[in-house]
Amino acid sequence: MTLRFHKMHGLGNDFVVIDARKGAVALDAARVRALADRRTGIGCDQLILIGPGTETDVTMRIWNGDGSEVQACGNATRCVPVLLGRDCTIETVAGTLHARLADNGATVDMGAPRFDWEALPLAFAMDTRRMPVGWGLLDTPAAVGVGNPHLVFFVDDPYAIDLAAIGPEIETDPLFPERINVNVAGIRSRGEVVMRTWERGAGLTQACGTGACATFAAGRRLGLLDATVRLDLPGGALTLAESDDGHLLMSGPAVHVFSGETSL
Known part of the structure; x- marks a missing residue:
């Protein structure tokens, strides 16, 4: 065929x-x-x-x-x-x-992000705003559901993290029954973020749209970001905005x- x-x-x-x-x-x-x-x-x-x-x-x-x-x-x-x-x-x-x-x-x-642990899902109940877990240098991530499940670690320099090494370990941790996407993000200002992603089933990619949405949603929930931000990924930049009804608008x-x- x-x-x-x-x-x-x-x-x-x-x-x-x-x-x-x-x-x-x-x-x-x-x-x-x-x-x-x-x-x-x-x-x-x-x-x-x-x-x-x-x-x-x-x-x-x-x-x-x-x-x-x-x-x-x-x-x-x-x-x-x-x-x-x-x-x-x-x-x-x-x-x-x-x-x-x-x-x-x-x-x-x-659409609107999900923060309840059952929706991600996690293996057991946990506060998804700052999870009391860690892997090596990465700890206390936020968890966000945006169609796909994501972890977001806010760090000083996302490019200093060996994501190719630690990403597979986190992706397949028993805490995540359906595996997980892993994002490391650095906040440059309330309107600009730099981010890298280890995608479940794909590995390191040049950009991850749902990862960008999850990072933006986590930053908004923690009061770290404005309602419109530029998000820089290895492959280029996206614009993320939060609508009046709480939906995530992604442009790129x-x-x-x-x-x-x-x-x-």
């Missing part, structure tokens, strides 16, 4: 996007891993499947490069209106998202790199 795909990225967080609105495409973990392989496949951090919507314009399913399916991906969500060429509503496992074209990319309403670039065909 010949499969048509699009290669896209948001701040270097790259995707293989398959438009299945006119015909179903059968995917499983093994096929996703094969397509995501950077040496023998197309190569990507995540694979995105766009399908026809019923009460929304489209549906979106998301797999990490290791074949695990996840609930949300902020950078991929920005790619959807760019691919469609119009504003749209998107049905995901995490709920309905609204995305609109803006300034070489898109703005996405990512999304790029269509090329289209192609491969054998499924």
Whole structure:
């Protein structure tokens, strides 16, 4: 079977996007891993499947490069209106998202963050504002659910942390039954943050949209950040804002790199 795909990225967080609105495409973990392989496949951090919507314009399913399916991906969500060429509503496992074209990319309403331990989930009840746990130099993280579960460690210098070494340990800790995404963030001012992310199932990435949302939400909850901030990631910058109803609005670039065909 010949499969048509699009290669896209948001701040270097790259995707293989398959438009299945006119015909179903059968995917499983093994096929996703094969397509995501950077040496023998197309190569990507995540694979995105766009399908026809019923009460929304489209549906979106998301797999990490290791074949695990996840609930949300902020950078991929920005790619959807760019691919469609119009504003749209998107049905995901995490709920309905609204995305609109803006300034070489898109703005996405990512909904309201969740802070209850059951929603993440954690293995047992714990205050998610400043969790009484630690791994090496990283301790007392905040936990936030933004479709995907995230930990946020506020540190002096995110680039001084060996995230490639400690990220896998935290991701797979028994405290997190569904694994966890790990963010280290440094606050430069109330309006600017620098951040790096270890993504569950993908490892170190150039950018993580849900991680940016989680970091912003954690900073707002702790009273450290203003209602609009610039968030700098290795791949570039996002703008995060909090709406009057408490929703997280994420704005940033999304790029269509090329289209192609491969054998499924």
